[in-house]
Amino acid sequence: MIVNIHDAKTHFSKYINKVLLGEEMIIAKNGKPIVKMTPLSQRNEKRTPGLSCGQIEISDSFDDPLDRMLIAQAMAENMVIASKDSLIRQYDGVMTLW
Numbered sequence: 001m002i003v004n005i006h007d008a009k010t011h012f013s014k015y016i017n018k019v020l021l022g023e024e025m026i027i028a029k030n031g032k033p034i035v036k037m038t039p040l041s042q043r044n045e046k047r048t049p050g051l052s053c054g055q056i057e058i059s060d061s062f063d064d065p066l067d068r069m070l071i072a073q074a075m076a077e078n079m080v081i082a083s084k085d086s087l088i089r090q091y092d093g094v095m096t097l098w
Contacts, residue, residue, distance in 0.1 A: 002026040
């Protein structure tokens with residue numbers, strides 16, 4: 001089935017249901033097909049937590065950009081940061097709770 005963009009927007013939920021039931025859906029602009037709607041494949045197998053254990057390493061500085069933004073915001077607005085992170089306390093003028 002080929003539908004134009006306006007019709008696809010108007011009846012989006014209806015078309016999603018049709019695609020999930022196996023119907024092919026093409027969206028066209030000015031009569032030219034531009035998008036094909038297809039369902040994502042469903043995983044039947046269950047995930048097993050911990051399969052990558054020990055294979056991924058996250059550095060201690062992983063949170064640094066976010067921490068620096070929080071610290072700058074707290075200093076600019078005299079706010080308190082609720083954190084047990086001892087590194088945050090190294091910044092003068094930052095109040096922490098905990």
